[in-house]
Amino acid sequence: MRADKNALLTAPLLAAVVATACTKTEAPPAVPSEPPKAAIQAVPSLDKLERQDFNRLAVLVYAPVFWRADANGNKAVDPDEVAILHGFGDGSRAAWVKDGAFTPKFLSTYQEMMKVKAQGPTLPAEPKERARRMKVVEELNQGTPTLVENSFVGGSAQDRAIVEHVLQASLLIEQIFARQTGAAGLDAKIPADDPASHSVFYRNQGPWCVAPKTEADPECNASPDFPPRLSGLYPADIQEDGFCEALAKRKDADQLMHQFYAVEGSGADLKAVPYNLAYKDLMEGVSKELTAAADAIKSEDEAPFKAYLEAAAQAFLTNDWLPADEAWSKMNVNNSKWYLRIGPDEVYFEPCSRKAGFHTGFALINQDSLTWQKKLDPVKAELEQTLAELAGKPYQARDVAFHLPDFIDIILNAGDARSPHGATIGQSLPNWGPVANEGRGRTVAMTNLYTDADSKAELTKQAKSILCADTMATFVSDPGPQVMSTVLHEAAHNLGPAHEYKVKGKTASQIFGGPMASTMEELKAQTAALFFTDWLADKGIIEKSLRDQAHIRDLVWAFGHISRGMYAAGNKPKPYSQLAAIQLGYLKKEGVVTWRADEKAANGEDVGCLAVDLPAFPAAAKKLMTTVAGVKARGDVKGAEQLKAEFVDAEASQALLNAIQERWLRAPKASFVYSVDL
Numbered sequence: 001m002r003a004d005k006n007a008l009l010t011a012p013l014l015a016a017v018v019a020t021a022c023t024k025t026e027a028p029p030a031v032p033s034e035p036p037k038a039a040i041q042a043v044p045s046l047d048k049l050e051r052q053d054f055n056r057l058a059v060l061v062y063a064p065v066f067w068r069a070d071a072n073g074n075k076a077v078d079p080d081e082v083a084i085l086h087g088f089g090d091g092s093r094a095a096w097v098k099d100g101a102f103t104p105k106f107l108s109t110y111q112e113m114m115k116v117k118a119q120g121p122t123l124p125a126e127p128k129e130r131a132r133r134m135k136v137v138e139e140l141n142q143g144t145p146t147l148v149e150n151s152f153v154g155g156s157a158q159d160r161a162i163v164e165h166v167l168q169a170s171l172l173i174e175q176i177f178a179r180q181t182g183a184a185g186l187d188a189k190i191p192a193d194d195p196a197s198h199s200v201f202y203r204n205q206g207p208w209c210v211a212p213k214t215e216a217d218p219e220c221n222a223s224p225d226f227p228p229r230l231s232g233l234y235p236a237d238i239q240e241d242g243f244c245e246a247l248a249k250r251k252d253a254d255q256l257m258h259q260f261y262a263v264e265g266s267g268a269d270l271k272a273v274p275y276n277l278a279y280k281d282l283m284e285g286v287s288k289e290l291t292a293a294a295d296a297i298k299s300e301d302e303a304p305f306k307a308y309l310e311a312a313a314q315a316f317l318t319n320d321w322l323p324a325d326e327a328w329s330k331m332n333v334n335n336s337k338w339y340l341r342i343g344p345d346e347v348y349f350e351p352c353s354r355k356a357g358f359h360t361g362f363a364l365i366n367q368d369s370l371t372w373q374k375k376l377d378p379v380k381a382e383l384e385q386t387l388a389e390l391a392g393k394p395y396q397a398r399d400v401a402f403h404l405p406d407f408i409d410i411i412l413n414a415g416d417a418r419s420p421h422g423a424t425i426g427q428s429l430p431n432w433g434p435v436a437n438e439g440r441g442r443t444v445a446m447t448n449l450y451t452d453a454d455s456k457a458e459l460t461k462q463a464k465s466i467l468c469a470d471t472m473a474t475f476v477s478d479p480g481p482q483v484m485s486t487v488l489h490e491a492a493h494n495l496g497p498a499h500e501y502k503v504k505g506k507t508a509s510q511i512f513g514g515p516m517a518s519t520m521e522e523l524k525a526q527t528a529a530l531f532f533t534d535w536l537a538d539k540g541i542i543e544k545s546l547r548d549q550a551h552i553r554d555l556v557w558a559f560g561h562i563s564r565g566m567y568a569a570g571n572k573p574k575p576y577s578q579l580a581a582i583q584l585g586y587l588k589k590e591g592v593v594t595w596r597a598d599e600k601a602a603n604g605e606d607v608g609c610l611a612v613d614l615p616a617f618p619a620a621a622k623k624l625m626t627t628v629a630g631v632k633a634r635g636d637v638k639g640a641e642q643l644k645a646e647f648v649d650a651e652a653s654q655a656l657l658n659a660i661q662e663r664w665l666r667a668p669k670a671s672f673v674y675s676v677d678l
Contacts, residue, residue, distance in 0.1 A: 046102075047076035048114055052454075055145050057113035060121055060137070062195035062202075064089040065096055065106070066147050066673060077110075083149050083675035086167065086412065087174070088202045093677070121196055135209070135220035136196045142211035143203065143421050143671035146455060148448065150364075150411045151677040160678050161296035162338070163411070167676060169289035169342060170360040170414035174205070176282045177358045177415035180262075181206055181349065182232035189223045197222040203671055204420045211421065212564050212665055229569055233355050234263045235270070244352035244514065259356040259432060260319055260344060275344060275358075276319040287316040290342070305336040312342055325435040329442060332406060333370060339363040339408040339444065345429055349416055351572060353514030357416035361408075361427070366447050369407035372487050375541055376404050380491075383532065387496040390622070391629035395497050402428075402439040402494035405487045409448040412674045421669035422560070423449050426486035428493035436499045443490040450670065451479055458667050463556050464602040465663040468609040472602035474552045481550035482557065484542070485529045492528030493521070496629050503635035511635040515573045520640055523579035524628050530554060530583070531625040534618040548614050555593070555612065558584055562657055563664035566648050578648050581657060583624065585647030588656070590620035595656060606663060 049057065054067045054077060064085035067077050079097045090096075096106045121137060123130045152160050178184040183206030190197045190207075197207075200222040204210050208229050209220035221227070230236050234243070247256050247263070252272070256263050261272040276283050294309035304327075311327035314320075321343060328341065340363075344356030376383075380400055388397035405426065413423060428443040430436045450459070456477040463475050493499075498521070500507050508517040530551065537547035558580035566577050587593040594611045601609035631639040647653055 045076065046078075046110060047074070049077070049110070049117065050075075051077075052144075053117060054113065057116055058109075059140055059145055059199050059203075060116055060196050061109060061112050062089060062198045063109045063113075064091050065109070066145060066675065068147055068149065082106075083147060084677070086674045086676050087171070087414075088198075122193065129224055131219055132221065132224060132226075133194060133196065135214060135217060136194075136200050136222060139200055139209045139211050139214045139220055140196060140203075142213055142665070142668050144668045145673045146450075146452065146670040147675060148410055148412075148672055149675040149677075150409075153677050158296055158298060158302075162293050163676060164678060165289045165293035165296065166340060166342075166360070166362050167412065169286045169293075170362065170412060172282050172285045172289070173342065173358050173360045173415040174418075176279045176286075178205060179232045179279055179282075180355070180357055182230045183207065184232065186223055186227050189225050191224070205418070208569065210568075211669075212661070215565075215569055231350050232262075233350055234352075235266055237266055238270070239351070244354070247352070248510075248513075257352070257354045259347065259354060260321065262355070274319040276317060283316045286342070287313045290316070302336055302338070304331045305338050305340070308340065312340075315343060321430070322433050322435070325430045325433055325441075328430075329403075329435045329440045331442070332403060333365050333367065333373075337365050339365055339406065341427075341429060345431060346416055347431075347514065348518055348575060351570065353518050354509060356431075359416035359418075360412065360414035361410070361417045361424075361444075362412045362414075363408035363410045363444075363446070366407035366409050368447065369405060369445070372407075372484070373404045375536075376487070376491065379539075379541070380404070383491070383535075384495050386535065387492070387528065387625075387629060390626045391496050391633035392626075393633070394503065395501070395629075395633035398439070400439045400494060402491070403442050405443040405445045405490050407447045407483075408444050410446050411676060413672070418672075421564075421671055423670075423672050425449055425482075426490040428490045431499065439494055441494065443487075443494065445483055445486040445490065447479070447483060449672070455670060459556070461603070462559070462664055462667055465606050465666070466559060466610055466660060467552075467556075467602050468596055468599055468611040469602045471552065471610065471612045474548050474612075474614070475556065476549050476553070481546060481553045484546065485533065485550050485554050485557070488529040488532045489525045492525040492532070495528065496524065497632040498524075501632075503633075506635065508632065508635070512637060512640055515575070516637075516640055516644075519573060519575040519578050519644075520628070520632055522575045523582060523643075524632055526554075526579055527583065527621070527625050527628050530617075530621040534621060538618075551614060551617050552612065555584070555587075555610075559660050559664055560669075563661045565661070566657075578644060581653065582643050582647040584656070585653050586624050586643075587617075587620055590616070590623065592616045592620045608659065 051067045051070055058065050066083045066085055067081055068083050069081060071081055072078065079100055079102055082097060084091055084093045084096055096103055121133070123133050152163050175184065186207050187201045190201060200209070201207055207222035207227060209215050209217060214220040230239050247253060250256060255261065255272040256270060258272060260275050262275065262278040263270055264273050265271050290309050290313035294306050294313065297306040308324065308327040308331055311324040315324040324343060341361045344358050346357055347353045347355060349357045384400045385397045388395055417424060424446065426445045428441055430441055435441050460477050464472055467475065503511060508521065512520060533547050533550050536542045537544050561576040561580040562584065564574060564577050566574060566581060568574055584593060592613050595608065596611055597608050599609050600607055630636065
């Protein structure tokens with residue numbers, strides 16, 4: 001489950017980009033070098049940029065600095081107010097702040113940021129390259145850096161060693177993922193005087209534009225040679241329309257489409273290569289870092305975490321991930337303060353939605369999850385039985401023994417877990433194998449994302465632009481209702497027809513195809529979040545006020561995904577966007593959601609708004625849950641396609657979807673950046 005948010009360039013600044021396009025021929029280096037003393041003396045006092053301008057401009061000049069807050073209220077950036085970001089540029093704190101003062105590098109960067117604010121980024125005279133760089137600015141303009149910060153200064157030597165080795169492993173994970181996506185090496189052609197393109201390449205993990213307004217624009221690319229988007233998991237010469245389906249029909253399809261294998265070769269002469277051989281050098285590097293992290297653990301109270309690190313280190317050498325899954329499943333809120341998932345898991349990123357992408361999710365356990373576990377643990381069997389009854393035959397209720405979500409506070413996301421915009425706020429893993437099939441996997445909810453004051457204020461502003469005033473009265477920016485929904489969404493991945501459930505011997509991916517299977521599983525989980533919210537309220541487990549707030553927050557969550565559009569480049573479906581459109585369209589069809597064309601939205605400005613009939617919500621949510629669970633239980637391809645056709649692709653649905661997209665995209669989306677201070 002993912003979410004969104006804020007701007008990189010104001011309209012005047014974009015105008016400045018155009019105005020200066022023909023007169024400028026040079027740009028600052030991606031990472032400013034040490035300036036001469038005279039240049040330092042020319043830097044004005046550090047109160048010329050507001051905090052949000054500072055952070056947005058830092059992206060344009062590709063500087064790994066973030067002004068977290070004006071703590072002393074002096075309207076000037078101070079050394080103790082700056083976080084240094086991980087993963088790009090010169091990320092050492094001493095390069096920017098030393099002995100309690102800003103370094104010459106910081107001061108020259110500040111001066112460059114002021115120059116960009118006043119005049120726009122430096123652009124070349126050559127028309128095609130100038131146009132490309134302007135598109136890059138437009139791409140960046142659709143996201144705003146949003147800080148996730150953690151400090152281990154003063155922590156134990158053991159903790160600091162663990163963090164340092166996991167950070168190093170994560171840098172290698174990013175390189176593996178770049179090979180998987182086909183992005184590895186494509187930054188070589190980006191000019192040194194084009195820091196904005198370097199920022200796009202880092203943020204997007206490749207040169208291709210992905211923001212809603214520019215992802216389909218052929219002139220938007222971080223590299224001046226405009227490389228096409230080709231997956232690194234398959235030979236380039238077979239990647240044409242229908243190649244996924246063609247591979248799935250081959251006699252050796254099970255091996256070629258295996259989630260932990262890459263495909264190499266040419267034409268019809270193809271072979272499956274296990275990940276540990278396809279990325280041998282990097283896999284060995286990750287293994288060494290994880291082994292070192294395990295060796296740093298001397299305390300018995302982190303024995304389960306040590307066991308996972310050792311098992312994961314071995315998996316990177318053997319490509320056998322089951323022992324690592326077993327060790328991972330034994331960690332929980334009671335026996336470790338750490339959360340780490342490192343390896344290949346989700347499949348949404350690649351064109352066939354079959355291969356597992358490498359990622360790192362690194363966090364600290366938040367003890368608040370125990371509250372929800374106490375609420376839901378006693379009713380897990382009832383949740384399964386209820387969903388099984390709605391799904392109908394041939395599905396039959398199972399004994400479920402899954403772990404309810406642990407709450408985690410993210411330290412770092414890397415690889416497939418580091419999204420250009422937004423971030424996963426809940427996850428259930430693993431997706432394959434005995435741990436998944438026997439309900440022994442782990443589910444987590446990420447509870448320190450979107451909790452900052454800027455994110456909450458922006459979300460409220462966006463909601464007011466779409467919801468009618470009477471509906472907006474139920475909206476809350478507090479994350480509590482959304483956290484509950486995330487808990488239920490992730491729990492539902494373990495309920496009903498899930499994971500490797502088969503119909504007539506075939507899995508969902510084989511029946512529906514990878515992209516549709518992904519959409520239907522996420523639609524099942526998020527619809528279960530709607531349905532079980534009412535179910536819990538009816539049983540008195542939660543307050544009815546929380547139920548109503550959660551329903552409105554779930555709709556607002558859906559608006560964010562609808563704003564991203566229904567398809568990515570190459571007409572690849574976006575599972576979350578499509579499930580959001582299906583839910584909204586279904587609720588509208590059932591009369592729960594109404595578009596009041598002549599009424600002003602809650603912001604008092606936009607004409608036309610959505611109203612929600614909360615008393616009618618439970619019946620509609622149950623009806624949709626029955627439909628979706630039944631489609632999955634029966635392997636009903638026509639039923640799935642009908643939902644998509646009616647609510648995603650039908651012309652009658654587009655006006656509402658377009659209105660939501662237009663209003664939501666006025667604000668740029670959150671682009672998470674990470675600071676880890678050791």
